[in-house]
Amino acid sequence: MTAPDRVLSFAEAREAALRARAVLVEHAPATDRDAAFPAEPVAALRAERLLSAAVPKEYGGHGLAPDELAALAAVLGGGCGSTAMVWAMHQLQLACLAGAAATSPELAAYLREASAGQFLVASVTSEAGVGGSLRESRCALVPDGGELLLEKEATTVSYGAYADAFLVTARSRPDAAPTDQVLVLVRAGQARLTRTGEWDTLGMRGTCSPAHSLSARVPAAQVLPAPFGEIATRCMVPLSHLLWAGVWTGIAADAVRRAASFARARARAQLRSGAVVDDPRLGRAYASLRVLQDSVRQFGADYTRFTAEPDADTTAITVRANALKTSVSTGCLRVVEQALEICGMAGYSESGPHSVARHLRDLHSARLMIANSRLDQSNSQLLLLGGSVIDA
Amino acid sequence: MNDTARQYDAVIREALVTHSDLGDTARELDRDADLYAIGLTSLHSVRVLLSVEDALGVEIPEQHVGRALFSSIGHFADVLLDIAGTTTGAAR
Numbered sequence A: 001m002t003a004p005d006r007v008l009s010f011a012e013a014r015e016a017a018l019r020a021r022a023v024l025v026e027h028a029p030a031t032d033r034d035a036a037f038p039a040e041p042v043a044a045l046r047a048e049r050l051l052s053a054a055v056p057k058e059y060g061g062h063g064l065a066p067d068e069l070a071a072l073a074a075v076l077g078g079g080c081g082s083t084a085m086v087w088a089m090h091q092l093q094l095a096c097l098a099g100a101a102a103t104s105p106e107l108a109a110y111l112r113e114a115s116a117g118q119f120l121v122a123s124v125t126s127e128a129g130v131g132g133s134l135r136e137s138r139c140a141l142v143p144d145g146g147e148l149l150l151e152k153e154a155t156t157v158s159y160g161a162y163a164d165a166f167l168v169t170a171r172s173r174p175d176a177a178p179t180d181q182v183l184v185l186v187r188a189g190q191a192r193l194t195r196t197g198e199w200d201t202l203g204m205r206g207t208c209s210p211a212h213s214l215s216a217r218v219p220a221a222q223v224l225p226a227p228f229g230e231i232a233t234r235c236m237v238p239l240s241h242l243l244w245a246g247v248w249t250g251i252a253a254d255a256v257r258r259a260a261s262f263a264r265a266r267a268r269a270q271l272r273s274g275a276v277v278d279d280p281r282l283g284r285a286y287a288s289l290r291v292l293q294d295s296v297r298q299f300g301a302d303y304t305r306f307t308a309e310p311d312a313d314t315t316a317i318t319v320r321a322n323a324l325k326t327s328v329s330t331g332c333l334r335v336v337e338q339a340l341e342i343c344g345m346a347g348y349s350e351s352g353p354h355s356v357a358r359h360l361r362d363l364h365s366a367r368l369m370i371a372n373s374r375l376d377q378s379n380s381q382l383l384l385l386g387g388s389v390i391d392a
Numbered sequence B: 001m002n003d004t005a006r007q008y009d010a011v012i013r014e015a016l017v018t019h020s021d022l023g024d025t026a027r028e029l030d031r032d033a034d035l036y037a038i039g040l041t042s043l044h045s046v047r048v049l050l051s052v053e054d055a056l057g058v059e060i061p062e063q064h065v066g067r068a069l070f071s072s073i074g075h076f077a078d079v080l081l082d083i084a085g086t087t088t089g090a091a092r
């Protein structure tokens, strides 16, 4: 076993992310154009030991808190949306595992191994026939001679072909209800993963997320002990929305930076010709961005506090996480549209220092990644429970 | 002061004359005089920055841009000298 990693503080991790971002920036155009897995950028994150950011210190990671992870996601999002999303989804898997490690020696050991080896863990929650409904599965774990068999037709599996392991949702037994789900760790070596679809999308092309069929045999100890419903409410839903929102604000911030650089060049020319510089649009774009960034930070801080309180109200955190997701996903796109108007044709171009084309395309995925209408629908129902969430 | 330093000094003073409320007094100001203390506003300082960049054909990197840049003509000129020294490619 390798020596335990030196723990990075948040400030050190942020510096490391800024260094890695240079590699993300360099590879972003090709990653996007070729819908290629960002191998060098992920290698750079690995070299900075940033793949174990969310793993608690006792399991060899850096033990960063949710709000800190979201801040790093935004840093990376400013370099390459796809790579940042891969990193964010991976951290989410680690956080779900970390929640189970205290009661599962098997999963605790896996986390130590994943930190030491800087493993990449993918998510297999989507499934043919259930759409984007996280809390329903068709496939089930089937007991077979002390181990468990699993066959799943997943509609979207990001970086599946490059992952060291997967966290997969399934019904707990062959006769369980669709919502009686568990989350199970499947190592790449325990699975046969077959690509069954194409990934030629508008944006987030580097996440390489085609449909796959997964067939696996795993020891029963690799099932996370808590029911999936609990993991989803306490960790997967709020943290995914927080980290994704971090990535999206990072993408939008980079577009605003590009707009500011464009506006600066334009103002210089205007001053030379004696014209008045009085374009309010950069200020407006920044104002929209700032509100979104502050919402992410505030939710990050509140969710971080929530994770330390076992008895906290889960409904409130769910409703807020859903609201954050739907508003940041659409808000960031509007910010980039504002940047596009400022940069004009230079923004519309697919290349050049003032291009925001990739930003726009990447951000169109935000509203679909768990459909906003589904989340609005859930919130509309949860809000019928009472008004305390509205006032808080 | 060498020639380059003298050129930067003159360009900054001209920009202050044209783009701030300091007017002609900017030509006689002490190199170390606190520009904000004698009435430079941050909005004017942005215009001064842009017109200096335009006149010299350079782009001052983000990390050097901030309120401190305009603390005095001398400080601004020193930063420009620094940038010219480290990034000869900055000139367009």
Ligand SMILES: Cc1cc2nc3c(=O)[nH]c(=O)nc-3n(C[C@H](O)[C@H](O)[C@H](O)COP(=O)(O)OP(=O)(O)OC[C@H]3O[C@@H](n4cnc5c(N)ncnc54)[C@H](O)[C@@H]3O)c2cc1C
Binding pocket: A089, A122, A123, A124, A125, A126, A127, A130, A131, A132, A133, A154, A156, A157, A158, A159, A204, A207, A209, A365, A368, A369, A370, A371, A372, A373, A374, A377
């Ligand atoms: C970039 C990206 C990466 C992803 N990576 C992964 C991954 O790694 N692993 C993974 O498992 N998944 C991944 N996903 C998929 C994601 O988890 C969802 O499964 C997916 O976004 C939902 O797909 P959908 O639009 O086909 O389904 P649905 O959510 O079912 O939406 C289809 C239509 O139904 C509408 N609808 C809304 N509410 C309801 C409702 N209550 N009932 C029925 N229909 C409703 C929707 O608005 C939409 O019009 C990724 C998605 C994206 C965009």
